[in-house]
Amino acid sequence: MKIIIDTEENLAKRAAQRYVELIKNKPNAVLGGATGSTPLGLYAELARLCKAGEISFKDVRTFNLDEYVGLDGSHDQSYRYFMNHNLFEHIDIDINNTRVPSGIDTAAAAEYDKEIEAAGGIDLQLLGIGVDGHIGFDEPGTPWDSVTHVVELEQNTREVNSRFFNSIDEVPTHAVTMGIKTIMNARSIILMAIGSSKAEIVKKFIQGPVTTDVPASILQLHPFVEVYLDEKAAALL
Numbered sequence: 001m002k003i004i005i006d007t008e009e010n011l012a013k014r015a016a017q018r019y020v021e022l023i024k025n026k027p028n029a030v031l032g033g034a035t036g037s038t039p040l041g042l043y044a045e046l047a048r049l050c051k052a053g054e055i056s057f058k059d060v061r062t063f064n065l066d067e068y069v070g071l072d073g074s075h076d077q078s079y080r081y082f083m084n085h086n087l088f089e090h091i092d093i094d095i096n097n098t099r100v101p102s103g104i105d106t107a108a109a110a111e112y113d114k115e116i117e118a119a120g121g122i123d124l125q126l127l128g129i130g131v132d133g134h135i136g137f138d139e140p141g142t143p144w145d146s147v148t149h150v151v152e153l154e155q156n157t158r159e160v161n162s163r164f165f166n167s168i169d170e171v172p173t174h175a176v177t178m179g180i181k182t183i184m185n186a187r188s189i190i191l192m193a194i195g196s197s198k199a200e201i202v203k204k205f206i207q208g209p210v211t212t213d214v215p216a217s218i219l220q221l222h223p224f225v226e227v228y229l230d231e232k233a234a235a236l237l
């Protein structure tokens, strides 16, 4: 595991350079996307680089980690909406080459891993981390061999995410998420964490035991993971 500690602004720039490098070598790379607050700086930087002609997503395909059950892509809290508005509309990607699990047709979740495999597998998966160690919506206790599936969200995750909704009652109770195995199948992974609220879990997942109690701890066993942290998130390492 390679650890990179820098300011939030520099982390976005440095992570974006990994995408520039990857896509230069493999213009039809398959990217794994994440939502949440953490990747916003990176997505803005990728959009800037694309406008400047330094990167092109023309032949890139993407698969997002997760989606809320019950929200379709026109709902402003759906992850499809998030991706369109924060990244896809600002880069030269073909929207038909972008996939987000369906929150409506949840039976399609069973095909998601096969679709990823048919696309050649994910070259670079982006992850954030929840304060309970979740990656995607794989909460503590998720089996290591899980593939894309429907999950019930932890109360804590719903509370944390309620900041984007009018009230906690509006936060969906379930989500579709790539499984731990789906994520571990990616050829390389970038996990980003920003801010002091992540400091404890960052220490646990990097320096603690590999345990399903801390889903992100499995990344210790992946051959190519880079962890991008600001100084606050890295404070307890």
Ligand code: F6R
Binding pocket: 033, 034, 035, 036, 037, 038, 039, 065, 066, 127, 128, 129, 130, 134, 135, 136, 137
């Ligand atoms: C989002 C996702 C989640 C978030 C995590 C951190 O697609 O899969 O695991 O990465 O909840 O969220 P933020 O970045 O908002 O702190």
